[in-house]
Amino acid sequence: MDIRIGHGYDVHALGEGLRLVLCGVEVKHTKGCIAHSDGDVAIHAICDALLGALALGDIGKLFPDSDAKYKGIDSTLLLREVVELVHSKGFDISNVDCTIAMQRPKLRPYIDTMRERLADVIGIATERISVKATTTEHLGFEGREEGVSATAVTLLVRS
Numbered sequence: 001m002d003i004r005i006g007h008g009y010d011v012h013a014l015g016e017g018l019r020l021v022l023c024g025v026e027v028k029h030t031k032g033c034i035a036h037s038d039g040d041v042a043i044h045a046i047c048d049a050l051l052g053a054l055a056l057g058d059i060g061k062l063f064p065d066s067d068a069k070y071k072g073i074d075s076t077l078l079l080r081e082v083v084e085l086v087h088s089k090g091f092d093i094s095n096v097d098c099t100i101a102m103q104r105p106k107l108r109p110y111i112d113t114m115r116e117r118l119a120d121v122i123g124i125a126t127e128r129i130s131v132k133a134t135t136t137e138h139l140g141f142e143g144r145e146e147g148v149s150a151t152a153v154t155l156l157v158r159s
């Protein structure tokens with residue numbers, strides 16, 4: 001069996017008065033991610049995990065932030081493109097597991113909606129998608145609410 005594991009990591013700084021979008025879902029908050037795209041740090045980590053599993057580089061290589069066409073782009077569109085690329089290389093996505101680290105707000109009320117949204121975009125069952133959230137106990141940039149980080153792992157299986 002040809003299986004591949006991928007890991008992704010991303011960080012965005014938080015800015016006052018910006019939209020906060022995580023896993024394709026808008027989260028009510030006073031701050032949002034500063035980014036060239038919509039700043040969906042979780043989707044960016046997932047894209048990098050998928051690309052990493054097939055050693056296809058990273059999201060910055062595929063969608064350069066110097067390219068005006070990605071300004072403010074909905075990151076679910078980037079994820080759709082990455083999923084298509086994975087399929088074009090002959091692999092299916094078995095599961096995705098993502099962890100978002102931010103101090104505030106509590107993400108628990110959004111988790112199931114996030115999983116459903118990702119399942120819809122990736123085209124696999126919701127039970128194959130895990131989204132977890134953690135604080136960092138007020139430590140580090142996440143704990144000081146200066147930024148958000150996300151990690152993701154994925155398993156790909158040759159179709």
Ligand code: MG
Nearest residue numbers: 010011041044
């Ligand atoms: Mg990013």
